[in-house]
Amino acid sequence: DARVTQTPRDKVTEMGQEVTMRCQPILGHNTVFWYRQTMMQGLELLAYFRNRAPLDDSGMPKDRFSAEMPDATLATLKIQPSEPRDSAVYFCASHSGFAGQPQHFGDGTRLSIL
Amino acid sequence: KNEVEQSPQNLTAQEGEFITINCSYSVGISALHWLQQHPGGGIVSLFMLSSGKKKHGRLIATINIQEKHSSLHITASHPRDSAVYICAVRTKEGSQGNLIFGKGTKLSVKP
Numbered sequence: 001d002a003r004v005t006q007t008p009r010d011k012v013t014e015m016g017q018e019v020t021m022r023c024q025p026i027l028g029h030n031t032v033f034w035y036r037q038t039m040m041q042g043l044e045l046l047a048y049f050r051n052r053a054p055l056d057d058s059g060m061p062k063d064r065f066s067a068e069m070p071d072a073t074l075a076t077l078k079i080q081p082s083e084p085r086d087s088a089v090y091f092c093a094s095h096s097g098f099a100g101q102p103q104h105f106g107d108g109t110r111l112s113i114l
Numbered sequence: 115k116n117e118v119e120q121s122p123q124n125l126t127a128q129e130g131e132f133i134t135i136n137c138s139y140s141v142g143i144s145a146l147h148w149l150q151q152h153p154g155g156g157i158v159s160l161f162m163l164s165s166g167k168k169k170h171g172r173l174i175a176t177i178n179i180q181e182k183h184s185s186l187h188i189t190a191s192h193p194r195d196s197a198v199y200i201c202a203v204r205t206k207e208g209s210q211g212n213l214i215f216g217k218g219t220k221l222s223v224k225p
Binding site: 033035042043044045089091093100101102103104105107108110 | 147149155156157158159162200202213214215216217218
């Protein structure tokens with residue numbers, strides 16, 4: 001079964017460190033989403049790309065977060081510098097681009113900033 | 115006020131019971147999703163619907179566009195159905211536009 005792959009699965013680091021999360025979308029999917037899930041806010045959209053171009057990153061704190069798609073098989077989400085309030089589970093999802101198809105989610109990266 | 119509201123927030127049921135989870139939304143949508151998140155954290159898309167009703171096994175999802183309301187039903191519930199069920203709506207901006215999520219309903223089915 002094709003699936004979205006996220007790495008790392010878990011990340012614990014100290015405040016101020018740079019964090020990079022990676023996502024490999026399903027081959028052939030042209031839309032990639034980054035979501036954040038916290039106990040307080042639930043799931044929130046951070047950014048999404050179509051055909052590697054950023055379409056909406058309004059949910060992302062611009063001063064410390066950046067999202068890129070260096071190529072069609074890799075999406076990255078970086079936090080620099082990280083803060084304890086960034087602790088959350090970050091999900092990547094990809095979509096085929098065809099109407100009526102669901103988004104496919106990765107297993108998430110559980111991030112803890114100490 | 116949240117744009118997507120789910121009820122109940124928590125639900126405990128006995129095995130075999132019929133379960134209903136509700137979702138109301140206040141924005142214009144092109145589709146509504148029901149997602150399942152297991153205790154391990156993985157998220158699976160159960161249904162995507164824009165009208166009427168869909169059925170998959172013991173799961174049934176309905177949507178009333180005029181009333182901006184959707185329900186997820188589980189018949190003959192089983193402990194393995196224990197999970198968080200999340201309603202999400204896709205706004206009308208673009209064909210794969212933003213998903214706005216409800217806070218989820220945590221379901222526990224007791225044997």
